[in-house]
Amino acid sequence: MMIEQAVTYLTATLLIYYAAKWLYRKYPKVYLSPLLITPAVLVVVLLATHASYSDYNAGGEWLSKLLQPATVAFAVPLYKNLQTLKKHAGEIIASVLFGSLTAILSSAVLARLMHLDSELASSLVPRSVTTPIAMNVSQMIGGVPTITAVFVIITGLLGAMIGPSVVKLLRIEGDIAKGVLFGTSAHGTGTSKAFELNPLTGTISSISMILAALFTLLAAPALLSLLG
Amino acid sequence: MKKALLAAIQVAILMGFSELVNVLAAWMHLPLPGSIVGILVLFLLLQFRVVKLEWIELGATWLLAELLLFFIPAAVGVMNYIPLLEQDGLRIFAVVLLSTLLVMTSSGLLARTLSRRKESRT
Numbered sequence: 226m227m228i229e230q231a232v233t234y235l236t237a238t239l240l241i242y243y244a245a246k247w248l249y250r251k252y253p254k255v256y257l258s259p260l261l262i263t264p265a266v267l268v269v270v271l272l273a274t275h276a277s278y279s280d281y282n283a284g285g286e287w288l289s290k291l292l293q294p295a296t297v298a299f300a301v302p303l304y305k306n307l308q309t310l311k312k313h314a315g316e317i318i319a320s321v322l323f324g325s326l327t328a329i330l331s332s333a334v335l336a337r338l339m340h341l342d343s344e345l346a347s348s349l350v351p352r353s354v355t356t357p358i359a360m361n362v363s364q365m366i367g368g369v370p371t372i373t374a375v376f377v378i379i380t381g382l383l384g385a386m387i388g389p390s391v392v393k394l395l396r397i398e399g400d401i402a403k404g405v406l407f408g409t410s411a412h413g414t415g416t417s418k419a420f421e422l423n424p425l426t427g428t429i430s431s432i433s434m435i436l437a438a439l440f441t442l443l444a445a446p447a448l449l450s451l452l453g
Numbered sequence: 454m455k456k457a458l459l460a461a462i463q464v465a466i467l468m469g470f471s472e473l474v475n476v477l478a479a480w481m482h483l484p485l486p487g488s489i490v491g492i493l494v495l496f497l498l499l500q501f502r503v504v505k506l507e508w509i510e511l512g513a514t515w516l517l518a519e520l521l522l523f524f525i526p527a528a529v530g531v532m533n534y535i536p537l538l539e540q541d542g543l544r545i546f547a548v549v550l551l552s553t554l555l556v557m558t559s560s561g562l563l564a565r566t567l568s569r570r571k572e573s574r575t
Contacts, residue, residue: 242525260528267525267529268529272532278530282530292524295519296471296492297467298467298512298517301510319563320567327560339547341544349545352552357486372534378524382528391557397564401568405561410557414524417517435492
């Protein structure tokens, strides 16, 4: 029974995801992004059938388990594009640091302007970086790590959805600038969108994601104490 | 078909490798998550030719192409926080949206400016 249920949820996820992908290819609208449609449909179905997230996740976690080997696989494009990365190391590092600084400070300031309580505000601060590091930083600065994990996902979904429009609007050209934009603002989810553009943009995005995570881990606590 | 089987085997190798790195990172009390340590270790292994690219390339390419799919279950997990989002969702959404736009603008424009300047110098 348990295993059948898990297989059902896994199959449903795959079917809805590939259907959503097909729909998105036909009608490439931001609100039809598979990353939004798939979870939305699944949540509606789960709520309608009174199923819990842990019921669902018995099957869903098989997909989540591939997230780590997929992240480790970033080493392959990193290795293949090493020359380009070396050539542009200066621009990439400077822009990622500037972007991460913006992420930390603007999250803290905006949360305060919106009168969110300090626990929620602290949970929002590390939301632009990859989940394990974001949760770690959240713990260090008085946030709630599990709530941070939710904000990280929302940031990733939103970033991957609006990223292509922002690129067009700001006339961001070149693989370097696009990759930096996706990896700094929307971690792994943004990076997967960047890989859809082309492998080099994806590689730059993955290196930006790593740099942003390290910088946030090292600098967020000090930056926040400066804000007071 | 043979290619799909090869890719599946390589994905299994990458899964085993990342589990191994998790254990090592925990055992050595590294302050970094296993996935980031894994990228660095695999990169070094490729760089020093301990691991050959063709052992893992097909699997890695497939994993990266389907990356978005692996985020779906975590995104469904947001359903556990519906009460929080009902209460503060709009303000949270506003913070995330505005801040993400600012991060994209600052990092993207700086990277574009710096890489253009470099091109015009060379």
